Amino acid sequence: MEVVQIQRNLVDYTKSLFMEGFLDGQFLQLQQLQDESNPDFVAEVVSLFFDDSQKLLNELTIALDQPIVDFKKVDAHVHQLKGSSSSIGAQKVKNACIAFRNFCEVQNIEGCLTCLQQVKLEYYLAKNKFETLFRLEQQIVASGGSIPMIEMGF
Amino acid sequence: MGGSAGGCGDSSSEDKAVKLGDEPHVLAVDDNLIDRKLVEKLLKNSSCKVTTAENALRALDYLGLGNETLEGTVSKVNLIITDYCMPGMTGYELLKKIKESSLLKEVPVVIMSSENIPTRISQCLEEGAKMFMLKPLKQSDVVQLK
Numbered sequence: 662m663e664v665v666q667i668q669r670n671l672v673d674y675t676k677s678l679f680m681e682g683f684l685d686g687q688f689l690q691l692q693q694l695q696d697e698s699n700p701d702f703v704a705e706v707v708s709l710f711f712d713d714s715q716k717l718l719n720e721l722t723i724a725l726d727q728p729i730v731d732f733k734k735v736d737a738h739v740h741q742l743k744g745s746s747s748s749i750g751a752q753k754v755k756n757a758c759i760a761f762r763n764f765c766e767v768q769n770i771e772g773c774l775t776c777l778q779q780v781k782l783e784y785y786l787a788k789n790k791f792e793t794l795f796r797l798e799q800q801i802v803a804s805g806g807s808i809p810m811i812e813m814g815f
Numbered sequence: 816m817g818g819s820a821g822g823c824g825d826s827s828s829e830d831k832a833v834k835l836g837d838e839p840h841v842l843a844v845d846d847n848l849i850d851r852k853l854v855e856k857l858l859k860n861s862s863c864k865v866t867t868a869e870n871a872l873r874a875l876d877y878l879g880l881g882n883e884t885l886e887g888t889v890s891k892v893n894l895i896i897t898d899y900c901m902p903g904m905t906g907y908e909l910l911k912k913i914k915e916s917s918l919l920k921e922v923p924v925v926i927m928s929s930e931n932i933p934t935r936i937s938q939c940l941e942e943g944a945k946m947f948m949l950k951p952l953k954q955s956d957v958v959q960l961k
Contacts, residue, residue, distance in 0.1 A: 687953075690951070709849055744849075744950065748849050749849065750951075
């Protein structure tokens, strides 16, 4: 496939992620921070996010499985996840965390369990989307092309 | 070594040129790994030297106020930027400790938080925080700090 075509695919794909609400403006901030001295910055941070989030999701599963649930602990984990997803622009994950925290506050276990499922779902979807994005970028770079900057009207 | 004219327009290799005394040294404190990476990059892109700490106690040690501070390891810091919500000692408590210290009370402290709570904000400003910033941080936020 022509580099130009892959570049076009990348731009269209990225735009769709914004349109569908998977990404918000904070992701653009991350991209703008990337430069020649640190060309893998976005991929590195997103990768850290995946690892960190996976741990948090595991902790949450365990915490909610206890006979007596420590809601403070659960809330602390969700707060972390909300923070990191917000910092990288993973909007749907962030929003799922906000809903989750509301149920923690009122100590509603059923609500929390449902929210955990929702957060996990959004996390896996986001992971999938990011992986596709980075794969497209890698294809472009491997073909000698440069990553196009996305112009969004924010 | 005379004063250099600063980096030229496209200079971005922060690890190469040794700019002595030119760059502000910022201590960034946050328990969230992703946020630490982000704030570090934001500051480095603004030509700051950055040290990160993952909690308030480590920060105090680094600043020379902790129980674990070793002789001769205290570095001069021009700005401290800290998250509010941290386990153990909060950013607010860290701010208080800094302002209580004759050694460090002149160092400006900026508090970051993901939560926009007016009482929290005024509490921090009253305690002497230079600024309160909402997370997630953007480049325009960091530019303000300089």
